[in-house]
Amino acid sequence: MNEQEVFDKVVNILKPFVRDQSALLQVTKETSILKDLKVNSARLVDIVLEIEDAFDVQVSDEEADRVRTVGDAVALIVDRKK
Amino acid sequence: MIDLADLEAIGGAGRARFVARVCDEREQELIALAPDPHLALWSHFAAKEAAFKVVAKLRPDTIFAHRLFHVDLTADLVLWTEFAFDLRLAVTPDYVHAVVAIVTDGCRSTVAACAAGESGSSAARRLLCGLLASSQAPGTEPITIVRDPSPGSWDGFAPPRALLAGKRLPVDVSLSHHGRFAACAVVPATAAET
Numbered sequence: 001m002n003e004q005e006v007f008d009k010v011v012n013i014l015k016p017f018v019r020d021q022s023a024l025l026q027v028t029k030e031t032s033i034l035k036d037l038k039v040n041s042a043r044l045v046d047i048v049l050e051i052e053d054a055f056d057v058q059v060s061d062e063e064a065d066r067v068r069t070v071g072d073a074v075a076l077i078v079d080r081k082k
Numbered sequence: 083m084i085d086l087a088d089l090e091a092i093g094g095a096g097r098a099r100f101v102a103r104v105c106d107e108r109e110q111e112l113i114a115l116a117p118d119p120h121l122a123l124w125s126h127f128a129a130k131e132a133a134f135k136v137v138a139k140l141r142p143d144t145i146f147a148h149r150l151f152h153v154d155l156t157a158d159l160v161l162w163t164e165f166a167f168d169l170r171l172a173v174t175p176d177y178v179h180a181v182v183a184i185v186t187d188g189c190r191s192t193v194a195a196c197a198a199g200e201s202g203s204s205a206a207r208r209l210l211c212g213l214l215a216s217s218q219a220p221g222t223e224p225i226t227i228v229r230d231p232s233p234g235s236w237d238g239f240a241p242p243r244a245l246l247a248g249k250r251l252p253v254d255v256s257l258s259h260h261g262r263f264a265a266c267a268v269v270p271a272t273a274a275e276t
Contacts, residue, residue, distance in 0.1 A: 034237050040260060041131055042084070045148075049099055061147035068238070 001081065006055075007074050013050045014070070017043040029071025055081065083193070084124045084178045085261025104130065104148035112155075122155075124178050129153040129169050132182035133160040135256060136167055139241050146236060181267045183254075191267035202259025210255055210266035214244055223247045227255070244268075 001009075011027055018024055018037045033039050039047065048064045051057070051073065057080045067073050101110055101123060109126050116122035130151040137144050152161040153169070160167045160182055168186040172179040172193065179193045192213050196205040207227045214225045225246050232240040244251040256267045 032238065042127065042260075045100055045103055049097075049103065061149070062145050065145045065147070065236075 003074060003078055006077050006081075007070070009054060010051070010070060010073050010077070013047060013054055014039070017047055027070060029069060029074060031070045032068055033070065033073070034068070051077065057081070083180075083258035083260040083263055083265045084128045085176070085263050086121065086124060086178060087176050088261030106149050106152055109153060121173065121178070125155060125171055125173065125180075126153045128178045128180035129155075129160050129171065129182060132169075132180040132256075132258075133162060133167050134236075135241070136182050136184070137162060137165075138236065139254075140165075142232075142235065177260075177263050179258075179263075179265050181256075183267075183269050186269065189267060189269045191265065193263055193265040195262050196259070196264050202264050203257070205264035206257035206259045206266050209264055210242075210244065210257060210268070213266055213268055214251065214253070214255075218246070225251070227257070 007029065011024065014027075014033070014037060015021070015024060017039050020038065023031075023037050027037075031037060033044070033047070044064075048059050052059055055077050057077060059076070063076055067076060101113060105113060105123075105126055113119050113122040113126065127148070130148045130153060133151045134144075134146050150162060153159075154161065155169075155171065158169045158171070160169050165184075167182045167184060170181040170186050170189065170191070172181075172191075177193065179191070181189055181191050183189060190213060192209050194205070194209055196202055200208075210227055211225050215222070218225070223246060225244055227242050227244055229239040229242045231238065242255050242257050244253060244255045253268050253270055258265045
């Protein structure tokens with residue numbers, strides 16, 4: 001799975017957790033999950049669990065805490081899948 | 083601040099993995115045995131989130147690991163490393179509001195529904211300005227709430243400060259919002275969060 005495929009899959013994971021779906025229309029690697037997509041903290045935990053399932057990886061609290069943007073999530077997954 | 087009725091907003095309630103990710107083993111047992119596991123989970127979650135905001139002021143580089151914040155609802159405490167923070171929990175059929183501080187003596191807080199078309203952030207600021215203004219003399223200049231950019235912090239901003247005529251008021255303030263509700267808290271001097 002290349003980086004673009006990981007990006008697309010991450011955006012699909014985010015979709016159900018983003019209230020304002022129009023915010024996803026212009027999503028980039030720089031998009032902030034909290035500030036731009038307005039995902040709340042409870043949902044953030046759900047997203048981490050969904051990423052673990054979708055990519056068959058374990059995400060530690062430290063790793064999850066460092067994820068601020070969609071690109072951060074993609075980079076974490078790409079790194080773990082090497 | 084947790085909007086209990088806003089199921090779309092709160093997500094993973096009752097899911098075992100969600101509970102295991104955010105709660106320690108003792109908390110997981112208590113939640114499983116609680117008369118209302120949904121309420122028990124979100125009471126713990128709200129307390130942990132509020133406690134983390136206090137810790138973020140004390141030690142800004144702290145990683146937020148929910149499980150490392152140990153909530154004792156019977157003692158009204160949140161334990162984290164060597165700290166024992168006071169906890170005040172307000173529970174209604176609609177929401178759970180947690181206030182955590184080093185000491186909650188003198189704490190004032192308020193919760194209200196967001197107005198139509200009003201963002202949660204704006205509503206929380208409006209509530210906080212109203213709460214602070216209630217203890218000011220009539221005719222005093224408007225109070226403003228500022229959050230400075232802070233790259234690397236959990237949401238990109240430093241904790242809020244209340245200013246009167248450009249000078250910081252001698253209080254610690256906190257803002258929170260979730261779903262339909264916004265909240266704020268004020269304590270004299272030390273760290274408090276909701």
